Amino acid sequence: MERTGAQILLECLRQEGVDSIFGFPGGAVIDIYHHLPDYPSLRHFLVRHEQGAIHAADGYARATGQVGVCLVTSGPGATNTVTGIATAYMDSIPVVIITGQVPTPLIGNDAFQEVDIVGISRPCVKHNYLVKDVKDLAWIIKQAFYLARTGRPGPVLVDLPKDVLQAKTLFEYPESISMRSYNPNLAPNRRQVRKATELLRRSQRPLVYSGGGVISSDAAEELTWLCRNLRIPVTSTLMGLGAFPGDDPLWLGMLGMHGTYAANMAVGHTDLLLAVGARFDDRVTGKISSFAPAAQVVHIDVDPTSIRKNVNVDVPIVADCRLALRGIREELEICPDLPDWNTVHQPWLDQLAEWQRNHPVRYTYADEPIKPQFVVEKIYELTKGEAIITTEVGQNQMWAAQFSRFHRPRTFLTSGGLGTMGYGFPAAIGAQVAFPDRLVIDIAGDGSIQMNIQEMATAVSYNIPVKIVILNNGYLGMVRQWQELFYARNYCATCMHLNPDFVKLAEAYGAAGFRVTKAADVERVLKEAFAVPGPAIVDVVVEPEENVYPMVPAGAALTDMLLV
Amino acid sequence: MRHVLSVLVENEPGVLSRVVGLFSGRGFNIETLNVGPTLEDGISLMTITTAGDEQIIEQIIKQLRKLVTVVKVVDLTHLQSVEREMVLIKVNAEDERRAEVLRIADIFRCKVVDVSGNDLTLEITGDQGKIRAIVNLLQRFGIKEFARTGTVAMRRSMQME
Numbered sequence: 023m024e025r026t027g028a029q030i031l032l033e034c035l036r037q038e039g040v041d042s043i044f045g046f047p048g049g050a051v052i053d054i055y056h057h058l059p060d061y062p063s064l065r066h067f068l069v070r071h072e073q074g075a076i077h078a079a080d081g082y083a084r085a086t087g088q089v090g091v092c093l094v095t096s097g098p099g100a101t102n103t104v105t106g107i108a109t110a111y112m113d114s115i116p117v118v119i120i121t122g123q124v125p126t127p128l129i130g131n132d133a134f135q136e137v138d139i140v141g142i143s144r145p146c147v148k149h150n151y152l153v154k155d156v157k158d159l160a161w162i163i164k165q166a167f168y169l170a171r172t173g174r175p176g177p178v179l180v181d182l183p184k185d186v187l188q189a190k191t192l193f194e195y196p197e198s199i200s201m202r203s204y205n206p207n208l209a210p211n212r213r214q215v216r217k218a219t220e221l222l223r224r225s226q227r228p229l230v231y232s233g234g235g236v237i238s239s240d241a242a243e244e245l246t247w248l249c250r251n252l253r254i255p256v257t258s259t260l261m262g263l264g265a266f267p268g269d270d271p272l273w274l275g276m277l278g279m280h281g282t283y284a285a286n287m288a289v290g291h292t293d294l295l296l297a298v299g300a301r302f303d304d305r306v307t308g309k310i311s312s313f314a315p316a317a318q319v320v321h322i323d324v325d326p327t328s329i330r331k332n333v334n335v336d337v338p339i340v341a342d343c344r345l346a347l348r349g350i351r352e353e354l355e356i357c358p359d360l361p362d363w364n365t366v367h368q369p370w371l372d373q374l375a376e377w378q379r380n381h382p383v384r385y386t387y388a389d390e391p392i393k394p395q396f397v398v399e400k401i402y403e404l405t406k407g408e409a410i411i412t413t414e415v416g417q418n419q420m421w422a423a424q425f426s427r428f429h430r431p432r433t434f435l436t437s438g439g440l441g442t443m444g445y446g447f448p449a450a451i452g453a454q455v456a457f458p459d460r461l462v463i464d465i466a467g468d469g470s471i472q473m474n475i476q477e478m479a480t481a482v483s484y485n486i487p488v489k490i491v492i493l494n495n496g497y498l499g500m501v502r503q504w505q506e507l508f509y510a511r512n513y514c515a516t517c518m519h520l521n522p523d524f525v526k527l528a529e530a531y532g533a534a535g536f537r538v539t540k541a542a543d544v545e546r547v548l549k550e551a552f553a554v555p556g557p558a559i560v561d562v563v564v565e566p567e568e569n570v571y572p573m574v575p576a577g578a579a580l581t582d583m584l585l586v
Numbered sequence: 587m588r589h590v591l592s593v594l595v596e597n598e599p600g601v602l603s604r605v606v607g608l609f610s611g612r613g614f615n616i617e618t619l620n621v622g623p624t625l626e627d628g629i630s631l632m633t634i635t636t637a638g639d640e641q642i643i644e645q646i647i648k649q650l651r652k653l654v655t656v657v658k659v660v661d662l663t664h665l666q667s668v669e670r671e672m673v674l675i676k677v678n679a680e681d682e683r684r685a686e687v688l689r690i691a692d693i694f695r696c697k698v699v700d701v702s703g704n705d706l707t708l709e710i711t712g713d714q715g716k717i718r719a720i721v722n723l724l725q726r727f728g729i730k731e732f733a734r735t736g737t738v739a740m741r742r743s744m745q746m747e
Contacts, residue, residue, distance in 0.1 A: 144604060145611045149654040152599075169654065203596060203657040327648040330641065 027156040027187040028053035031120065032061045034163040037195050040091050041065060042082060042455050044075040048095020049135060050122025053187040067455060067484060070476040072099050074448040076106025077474070079117050081449025084435045085410055086456045087240065089116045089170050096122040097135030100181075101142065105442060107177045108146040112439025113261060114238060116175035118166050119143075125185040126154055140181050148176030156189040161196050168199050173206025174325040175238055206324060210341035215349040217337045218296070218320045222350070223361060225294035227370040228254045231277065231306075234261030234438065235299015235323060235343045237431040242266070244347035245298060252354075253363045255374055257285035259300050260423055261438040268407065268427030274374060275383065278306035279574050280420045283381035284374050286572075286580040289314050291373075297321045299343040302332040303439070304576075312579035322346040383424045383572070384586060389541045394418070394493040394564040398425035400544050401463060401491065404552065409461040410453045412436065414446040414470030417499035420570040422465040444473025450488040451481055461489070461552060468494040468521050478531040481557040489551055490559045492524055495566045503569045507584070528559035536560045588617070588637045590669060590739045593650060594658040597623055597630040601655045605632065608653065614638065614646050618671075618736030629657065633738045666742040672711045672735045674699070675721070678728035679706040687727055694720045705730055 025033070031054060035043070043066045047055045058066055069075040072094045079090030094103055100121040110117045124133040140152045149169050151162050159182075166178040222228060236245050236258075242265040249256050249272055256266045257277040266273055275282035277289055289295070295317040300306070307313040310332060320337040321329050329338045339346050354360065385395040398421045401409070407427055412435040413419040419436055428434045435453060437445040450464040464471075471492055481488050502516040528535030534554045538547045544562065551558045571586045595601045602621060609616050617635040624631050636646060643661065650659045662669075679687040684706070691698060691708050694716065700707035710720055714737070721729070 140600065141603065144600075144607055201654070204654050325652070327645065327652055331645060 023192075024190040025193045026053065026057070026190050027159050027182065028057050029060075030156070030159050030191070030193050031163065031182065031187070032057055032064065033193060034160055034195060035091065036061055036063055038089070038163070038167045040089070042067065043091045043093050044069055044078040044082070044452065045093030046072050046075055046095065046099060048099045048122060050096035050124060050184045051093065051120075051182070051187070053184065054093065054120075066093075067451075067480060069448070069480050071474065072102035073106050073444065074451070074474050074477040074480060076103040076117065076119065077109065077442075077445050077448035078452035078455070078477075079119075080106060080110045080115050081412060081435055081452030082456050083110075083115050083117055083452075084449070085432050085453035087238075087432065089118055089167055090452065091118050091120070093120045094122070095135065096124055096139075097137045099135075100139035101137055104143060104146070107143055107179065109437050109440045109442045109445060110177040111146040111148070113234060113437065114175050115177065116170040117177040118170050119177060119179040121179060121181045122187075123152065123181045123183040126183045127185070129183065139179065143179050146177070147179050148174075150179040150181070152181045153183070153186050156186050156191045159186065160193060164196050164199055165201065169204065173204075207326075207340050208324065208342040208345055210322075210339050210346040210349045212349070214337055214339045215346065215353055218339060219350055219353040219357065221294050221318055221320060221337065222252065222296070222354075223357070226366060227292050228252070228294040228296060228367070229288050229292035229317075230254050230256045230296045230298060231258065231289070231300055232256060232262040232265055232298045233259040233300025236262055236265040237299075239299060239324070239343040240431070241299070241344035241347055242431045244344055244351065248347055248351060251363070253367045253371065254296070255288060255371065257281065257288060259303065259306055259438065260436060262300060263423060263434045264428035264431045267429045269429065274378070276423050277580070279308070279576070280424065280570050280572065281574075281580070282378070282383055282424075283572055283583060283585065284377040286574065286583060287377050288374055290579075290581040292317045295319045297323075298347065299323060301328045304332075307332060308574045308578055308580040312581070381572075381585060385568070387541070388565065390539060391565040392538065392541045392544060392562055394421050394495065394562075394568055395425045396541055397491065397493060397544055397562050397564065398422055398465065400548060401465070402426040404545065404548055405461060405463070407433070409433070409463050410435065410450070410457065412446040412450040412453065412462070412464045414464070414466045415441045415443045416467050416470060417495075417503065417568075417570050418465050418467040418470065418493045420500075421493065424570075443470040447471060447474050447488070447490060448477045450490075451477060451486050454486045454488050462487075464488060464490045466490050466492045467499060468492055468496060468518055468524075469498040471524075472522075475527065478528065478533055478557065482532040485556050487555060488557050490557075491548070492559065492561050493564050494521070494524070494561050495564050495568065496521060497566055499568075500570070502567070506567070506569070507573075508575070524559050524561035534558040537563065539563045587639070588635060588663075589643050590662040590667065590737060591634045591636065591647065591650070592660045592662055592739060592741070593632040593634060593656060594624070595630050595632060596655040596657065597628050598655065601630070604653055604655055605634075605650065608649055609636070609646075612645075612649065614642065620736040620738050633736070635737050660741065662739050662741060666745050667739050668742060669713045669737055669739040670711050671714065671717055671737050672709065673717055674707060674709055674731075674733045675724060675729055676700075676705050676707045676731035677724045678704065678730060680704055683727055687724070690720070690723050696720070
């Protein structure tokens with residue numbers, strides 16, 4: 023039986039195991055929407071802005087580890103997803119973006135709602151396709167999903183002209199894929215693994231620096247085994263939070279610009295840095311030449327371009343993080359004379375414990391105005407690390423990272439690489455769609471939340487019970503903090519005059535709204551908000567000029583920190 | 587340092603812009619770029635000359651390999667290879683100087699591909715050094731037009747130590 027391109031697409035999505043699509047219709051994709059009701063296993067969530075669709079697909083992907091799917095129309099529908107595509111690209115999140123396109127005879131004619139989205143998105147996708155013949159559609163979709171989820175994951179865009187969606191052909195879904203130009207290397211090189219193990223055996227002050235790759239390769243268990251058995255302290259990037267239990271004594275907290283004192287000092291003094299699925303981002307390394315000055319570096323990454331991009335590496339291991347960590351474990355198990363890790367590493371662990379004791383992340387409590395850190399602590403206390411936390415970008419994001427603890431992977435969803443304001447709320451919607459019974463909380467700022475607040479309508483209309491906690495300081499807080507510290511307090515364009523009344527805004531959308539102004543009320547109101555059945559906003563009026571500390575000024579060495 | 591990269595790519599729309607976009611987007615520089623189909627169906631060969639320190643070249647090569655449409659990347663710089671470029675030069679050659687231009691053309695084994703009363707158009711192939719040399723020699727007659735293909739290169743079959 024012949025089927026149209028639109029039907030073939032939907033059939034492919036079904037066979038890929040897709041259950042949720044986040045999208046927004048338009049002229050070029052009407053055919054897909056026309057057939058959508060015939061595929062009841064594909065739930066479609068109508069967002070209010072295409073940026074919401076891509077972030078929701080991204081949040082779904084981060085929370086589940088599955089490929090997120092986003093469906094939008096041509097022209098403005100497609101361009102509205104670009105920020106979200108770049109967000110997913112920077113954080114290596116598997117997303118497939120289906121865009122409509124004008125009919126093939128009109129391509130290049132500046133037709134209505136035409137844009138060269140393949141060209142526009144090229145620098146920020148793992149790969150993209152313009153489908154010109156309906157006969158190519160099935161294998162392209164197969165490849166798109168394969169590319170998105172394998173190797174270093176990432177967004178893949180498929181652009182579908184309207185006439186291709188209407189053309190008919192016989193449908194056959196390819197079972198397997200072979201691409202002569204794409205064969206990611208997953209298994210570690212044995213010799214390099216042996217070298218890494220040898221360095222571990224000889225190290226006195228080892229440190230694990232883990233990143234998002236540990237989460238995307240499901241290597242948390244292997245990482246935890248290695249660190250606990252060898253008594254190696256762990257720090258991680260923002261993207262890596264949750265891969266190692268946040269209540270373990272070996273956990274040092276995040277490193278980098280707003281990392282803990284202990285983590286950054288550990289980097290400064292370690293003799294062996296084991297970097298796993300992390301890419302030495304400038305927000306992490308600070309001044310590159312003084313990053314881990316005393317250390318030999320072992321770097322595990324599935325993407326060869328990450329290795330030696332920023333720092334010199336002594337033992338590069340191009341491999342899937344899980345397989346590489348397993349390789350090290352196997353190597354250790356056949357090693358004849360292992361040191362007594364406890365004895366060897368104890369002085370180092372004692373030193374770290376002292377740094378942790380003397381310089382914890384901290385703030386000064388006040389009842390009014392409320393300290394934002396206190397709110398984050400309360401959220402953690404009430405949820406015991408069981409909730410899925412998403413964040414917007416800025417101070418709210420850093421406080422969420424510093425004052426919560428994450429025990430499991432895929433419980434902290436945040437825009438790390440691109441730093442996309444407006445990410446957290448739609449991402450929370452995506453995560454909640456995947457896990458309807460879990461508590462999903464977006465920790466937001468008053469600036470960021472307004473970048474995609476329209477998705478409140480999505481949350482309300484599908485009864486997606488996401489809770490938004492706004493740390494409302496009336497500022498674009500992180501920029502204001504930089505202005506205070508480095509730009510002579512010239513608070514130009516960072517004061518959010520005339521914020522809306524967020525309680526009324528929630529109510530206008532049909533959600534619940536709460537406001538807190540005193541620390542003593544925070545717990546009660548949070549509990550109340552978490553208990554309401556639908557989405558809710560909690561507007562927490564916080565200290566306007568609170569700063570995120572510790573802080574390493576941009577370009578400074580990690581050990582040159584501004585403490586509280 | 588100058589590097590010559592031989593890059594096999596899938597011959598499909600947009601592949602050139604993926605490669606070029608990689609260079610511009612990451613702040614790498616392309617000196618010359620030459621593309622043409624190979625004998626294998628659906629595969630084209632790009633010869634790219636670029637410059638940078640070892641770390642930059644390593645990144646360029648890795649980033650190229652990461653592109654889904656790139657099949658193979660070889661850095662010919664440290665291999666014995668043959669490098670050629672074809673250049674068309676339209677040079678001033680009025681009566682009294684014509685013989686001299688022709689003599690130089692002869693020494694460099696150029697072909698005369700077009701003649702008029704005032705000028706000669708020469709076709710020359712060679713490596714960069716040879717091209718530089720003849721351009722130097724012809725400049726004093728006045729070069730009116732100049733078109734070059736960019737380097738094409740191939741690994742020599744025998745790699746002598």
